Amino acid sequence: MNPTNYLVLSAILFSIGAGGVLVRRNAIVVFMCIELMLNASNLAFVTFARVNGALDGQVVAFFVMVVAAAEVVVGLAIIVTIFRTRNSASVDEPNLLKL
Amino acid sequence: MNALAHMGALAATGPIGVEPNSGEQITFWICATLAVIGALGTVLSRKAVHSALFIAMTMINLAVLYIAQDALFLGMVQVIVYTGAVMMLFVFVLMVVGVDASDSLVETIKGQRLLAGLAFVGFLGLLLTGIVDALDGMPLNGLQAANELHGGNVQGIGVLIFTRYLLAFEVTSALLITAAVGAMVLTHRERIEPRKTQAQLSVERFAPGSHPVNKPSPGVYARNNAVSMPAMLPDGSVAEDSVPTPLRVRGDARDADLLALEEADHLAHHEAMTVDEADGTGASR
Numbered sequence: 001m002n003p004t005n006y007l008v009l010s011a012i013l014f015s016i017g018a019g020g021v022l023v024r025r026n027a028i029v030v031f032m033c034i035e036l037m038l039n040a041s042n043l044a045f046v047t048f049a050r051v052n053g054a055l056d057g058q059v060v061a062f063f064v065m066v067v068a069a070a071e072v073v074v075g076l077a078i079i080v081t082i083f084r085t086r087n088s089a090s091v092d093e094p095n096l097l098k099l
Numbered sequence: 100m101n102a103l104a105h106m107g108a109l110a111a112t113g114p115i116g117v118e119p120n121s122g123e124q125i126t127f128w129i130c131a132t133l134a135v136i137g138a139l140g141t142v143l144s145r146k147a148v149h150s151a152l153f154i155a156m157t158m159i160n161l162a163v164l165y166i167a168q169d170a171l172f173l174g175m176v177q178v179i180v181y182t183g184a185v186m187m188l189f190v191f192v193l194m195v196v197g198v199d200a201s202d203s204l205v206e207t208i209k210g211q212r213l214l215a216g217l218a219f220v221g222f223l224g225l226l227l228t229g230i231v232d233a234l235d236g237m238p239l240n241g242l243q244a245a246n247e248l249h250g251g252n253v254q255g256i257g258v259l260i261f262t263r264y265l266l267a268f269e270v271t272s273a274l275l276i277t278a279a280v281g282a283m284v285l286t287h288r289e290r291i292e293p294r295k296t297q298a299q300l301s302v303e304r305f306a307p308g309s310h311p312v313n314k315p316s317p318g319v320y321a322r323n324n325a326v327s328m329p330a331m332l333p334d335g336s337v338a339e340d341s342v343p344t345p346l347r348v349r350g351d352a353r354d355a356d357l358l359a360l361e362e363a364d365h366l367a368h369h370e371a372m373t374v375d376e377a378d379g380t381g382a383s384r
């Protein structure tokens with residue numbers, strides 16, 4: 001099977017995730033879209049590992065998963081903290097740093 | 100993948116018109132379609148919980164695609180860590196943040212959706228032309244040899260992690276510890292006022308404006324004891340706080356005035372019936 005199909009799927013998923021980050025206002029949904037982009041890049045890594053006939057790509061995808069898990073933990077903690085103080089999960093609300 | 104290759108070999112000798120290795124193709128087209136549907140649902144659905152379920156669907160389909168591409172370990176990790184742990188964390192935080200946290204559909208920046216759509220189309224076109232132009236028709240080496248070198252996919256990844264990528268692996272452990280400590284620090288709340296005693300709590304409970312006893316339970320004074328049905332007070336009015344707050348916030352509580360009318364009708368009818376019955380029994384005696 002042509003590996004380009006997998007790469008095209010990966011590109012489509014990545015673009016949908018990027019569009020979601022641009023469009024959505026809820027911080028948690030924005031986070032889910034970032035996860036979608038990370039997943040899409042993982043699919044590309046796995047495909048390239050298969051194309052090259054070496055497992056290095058899979059190891060990199062594994063590290064991406066670990067970093068994504070850590071990122072989710074810290075990001076959701078930030079969202080919960082902001083929700084406590086501002087009572088909202090919208091990315092429009094926290095503008096305290098704005099001049 | 101062995102099973103898929105086997106299916107492919109079967110298909111090659113099987114019915115005419117089925118090309119070799121079609122098992123993987125069928126898997127790909129089904130899972131790719133479902134993954135894209137899930138991704139679109141994540142972006143387009145209005146409630147955050149629906150987004151979470153849609154992205155879980157995408158992740159499971161990606162896990163199937165990983166396994167179809169000889170990445171058994173990653174497929175399993177995808178299901179267990181991503182779909183199991185990370186998405187559970189998302190749903191858990193959604194529960195903390197509340198059910199009424201649906202997105203507002205008002206555009207706060209003028210023309211943002213249009214520009215985002217243009218950026219989406221442009222970016223996708225760029226990626227697709229780049230991928231198809233540069234990489235279409237590249238030779239596929241396959242992972243059979245790499246997987247069999249150390250006895251399997253898991254063993255091969257383990258050898259790589261603990262030899263060539265050992266430094267990255269160690270740095271990852273530092274990252275995980277930092278993330279765990281960071282989450283604890285961020286969500287920790289200092290107690291800035293002394294803990295209240297039982298006596299103080301009791302005084303507060305009987306202060307004006309508060310509710311000293313349990314709130315009325317839903318539906319018990321009416322005909323229906325569904326949780327969304329407000330209770331009726333003895334004077335025929337409706338007890339608003341008998342319906343749980345989340346239901347009221349979501350607008351799932353039933354209409355109180357309508358209910359009162361319905362109830363009054365029913366009571367009047369029922370009273371008439373009992374009077375008739377009493378008359379009937381009295382006459383027969």
